[in-house]
Amino acid sequence: MRYLKNLNPRFLFILILVWPVLGVSQSATQKYDNTYIEAATLYQQASGEARALEYQTYMLARMLLDRDLRNRRIKARRAIIVDVDETVLDNSRYQGMLVKKGVSYPEGWTDWCNRAESTAIPGAVQFLTYAHSRGVRVFYVTNRKIAEKDGTARNLKAVGFPEVNDETLLVRTDTTNDSKEPRRQSIASRYHVVLLMGDNLNDFSDVFEKSKTVAARLEATEKNRSQFGTHFIVLPNAMYGDWENSIYEYNFKLSSEEKQAKRRALLKD
Secondary structure (H helix, E strand, O other), X not given: OHHHHHOOHHHHHHHHHHHHHHOOOOHHHHOOOOHHHHHHHHHHHHOHHHHHHHHHHHHHHHHHHHHHHOOOOOOOXXXXXXXXXXXXXXXXXXXXXXXXXXXXXXXXXXXXXXXXXXXXXXOHHHHHHHHHHOOOEEEEEEEEEHHHHHHHHHXXXXXXXXXXXXXXXXXXOOOOOOOXXXXXXHHHOOOEEEEEEEOOHHHOOHHHXXXXXXXXXXXXXXXXXXXXXXXXXXXXXXXXXHHHHHHOOOXXXXXXXXXXXXXXXXXXX
16 A cells, blocks of 8 residues: 555554454454364265265155055145255355355355256255156245245256246245245145155254254154154255254354354263
8 A cells, every 4th residue: 555655654563563453454354164064065075975865865755755656545636845955956065165265154145046056966856856757746945035036946947856936936035034834834735745855854844943942953853753754854964054053042143162162062972
């Protein structure tokens, strides 16, 4: 900066000392410490185990659907409800960007959605295409926002998912409430819902949405254990979710150090 050469040397020295405190530069201090999710992101991207779990999950889904299709007493049209992120679309590249840049969600999220570059979760396209071929309606219920709907639709179509349209792709429209329950209930009032598939317990029932603490979520899971593998199908995702939010008690203003302390406090050794 050319004007600095005219400053009193003593004042210039003081200015250099306080510059970082004033936040004028020092962009590194503004970085978010989310390196703890590196291993989780790598597990999603690089492990054969994650891929095996995804194929296994969709194979189970097909077995359950075939069993339901054999039930001739069901007269209503069948439907399957799936979440989008980490259930049918893989956003681990976005998570990798967060780690490498030292930033946090929602930094760049809408741009990522509208670039429509997510790949399909292994097994997802094949299963939902099969379900569609058997006359089953597929609904994509996501908490992506209206501004992200067009990119989401283009992405789902580009990787081969069936029947993606304004009726079947249900994004979040309520800016004050992110519950999926009204959308699920609307579908259930018109169809026989064979399966609900997601990577977050909140994708299945408002019972889980109301369970905000770690203990409450575990208790709700125990009470509904008969639903898992029969009506609720869970995809693996250790990168993010309400499991993590519950650790922080949904306080998104916590510093990186405070979040780490809460994670460590829950670790059993």
